Amino acid sequence: MTGFTGAPPPPLPAPLSLVSNRLDDLERRHDDAPPRSVLRTALLDGADRHAALARVAVLRLHDRLAAEARQGAAQRRRSLPADRTAGDVWLSRLAAALAHHRNAASILFLAGT
Incomplete structure (x- = not known):
């Protein structure tokens, strides 16, 4: 699976002003620092x-x-x-590790298409 070519390109990042507005909204809604998952979602444009970036990773x-x-x-x-292989x-x-990673990548690849 080295060099897979069928994966879609990652989406373009959101404009900086839109990200800034989202961060301002998060700061208004939370007294402390916003939860990491919410912050990550806001920074990554939803x-x-x-999910798409995590799947590609x-x-x-x-x-x-x-x-x-x-x-x-x-x-x-x-x-x-040869007689000891x-x-x-x-x-x-x-060989088991290779089979596992190939199967996992194939399942993820097919699930995303």
Whole structure:
């Protein structure tokens, strides 16, 4: 999944004056600092944009972790004799990690289309 190309580009940021107005509204409604989730939603132009950016971030994380597991498995296979690869615990763990991250990224990708 390294270098996935089907993800939509992140939405454009809101104009600075609109963000400033939202922050002013939050400060008027809260005596203390506004909750982080509310502040994040206001800064990122709404809950939909926040969810889209979070989804893209998780996709990139799974993409990177799958690439690391793939490289680790390749290095481990190269370092082992051919007769010991079938029973190697670390190679099995790396293969399981690769399968997990590929499946997770695929599910997120298909859910967003």
